[in-house]
Amino acid sequence: MDPDGESTLTTRVQQRLQSRTCGWCGTLIPYTGRGRPPAYCSKAHRNRAWEVRTAERRLQRDIATTAATAEPVREVITETVTHTQTRVQTRLDRRPPDTARAWIEHLAELARQLREDELGDQHWTHAKLYRALADVMNALDRAHPGGLNRLLGR
Ligand SMILES: [Zn+2]
Structure with missing residues (x-):
């Protein structure tokens, strides 16, 4: 104790x-x-x-080490939309011009194509074009009272 x-x-x-x-x-x-x-x-x-x-x-x-990413997986998706427009050309549209105004527009377009487009380089077509235009001038000469001389003020 x-x-x-x-x-x-x-x-x-x-x-x-x-x-x-x-x-x-x-x-x-x-x-x-x-x-x-x-x-x-x-x-x-x-x-x-x-x-x-x-x-x-x-x-x-x-x-x-940036060999892997913690970012979520992202996708880039391209979308291609094709619009198809079908234009129906009526017979009326293919009729040749039948007014002086319409012919003037057509001939102005011919002159433009000769100056700017490949028609000006297609030399083998030029003689045929010339003959066609000369025939037009002959037709105009016959159609107009007094002929081309009167038209030109001679
Ligand atoms: Zn276990």
Whole structure:
């Protein structure tokens, strides 16, 4: 006995792992008390957890080195719309001009094509064009009272 009447109370707390859940499936795994406590219930679940961890590490490394992106996948889509317009040309449109005004427009277009378009370079057609125009002049000469001389004020 302690002569001063003092007493000492000692409390000793000891913890001992009884079980832990599998890091993959959550199944309760009893711990035997020997060796390192198991983190997974089976080798298959240990492997699956390792695959996920290493894949995550590879992804983070690729993102860090910009070999991979964390951005969402984007698509660029082109759209082609084809409009088809069908124009029906009536017989009336293909009739030759029958007024002086319409002929003047046609002849002005012929002159323009001779000056600006390939018709001016198609030399083998020019003699035929000349004869056709000369025939027109002859017709005009005969049609007008006094002929071309009167028209030109001679
Ligand atoms: Zn498991």
